[in-house]
């Protein structure tokens with residue numbers, strides 16, 4: 001079977017988009033067949049290569065796991081490179097919105113469904129800003145790599161994060177090459193976790209690396225950048241009531257994101273979204 005794909009990325013967190021505009025292209029697959037297809041597509045040697053898949057489907061046509069309850073026309077069916085489902089993908093929301101705009105299916109503002117609820121995005125030129133809703137600060141936890149241990153903030157952005165402040169994110173330092181999953185508390189995160197390491201660059205400016213659940217180390221993670229911002233802001237005493245919005249610059253290996261925590265407790269993630277290729281595949 002041959003079907004269409006589009007390749008895109010947000011700060012080099014890359015995705016294969018699968019337009020499934022009437023639900024008939026991938027809808028006939030069982031869950032395990034779909035997971036196999038995702039792994040084949042994301043394979044960086046034998047496939048197209050991606051950190052995850054964004055299936056573009058009408059909410060009413062989606063009949064798979066975690067069916068959203070939403071009046072929004074479109075559903076972002078996100079899957080990690082290992083075939084697992086995730087609730088949310090921050091960079092993915094921008095790339096998904098850019099696809100809908102470029103296909104003439106949306107304008108500069110759109111609300112669509114995700115497994116973590118409806119999300120609204122607005123574009124200004126090639127920068128999309130996603131309103132990812134209120135973060136949940138769930139206390140302190142711990143992560144470790146190669147017998148180095150760090151306290152981490154447990155932040156829920158719709159999906160789970162452990163954000164650890166470190167002296168340096170240099171791969172030559174204690175954080176290392178992040179080939180393997182950092183050790184985390186499985187009682188706190190029974191369904192796995194995305195682990196971020198961040199270091200201070202300047203006031204309200206941090207740099208991070210991430211090991212993503214289901215994808216390994218990636219060049220960027222939007223919800224991870226939000227979790228890092230929330231952890232840094234909490235450490236800076238800004239997690240309580242704010243009388244003005246607070247913005248942090250978050251550098252990732254693939255670029256730069258801006259994260260704003262508003263006075264009404266919403267997290268706004270701003271960054272680029274680029275579509276770089278389209279074609280057909282038999283994978």
Ligand SMILES: N[C@@H](CCC[C@H](N)C(=O)O)C(=O)O
Nearest residue numbers: 086089090091159221222223
């Ligand atoms: N890269 C994404 C997060 C994708 C999901 C994550 N790996 C998970 O399993 O929760 C982002 O930009 O937020």
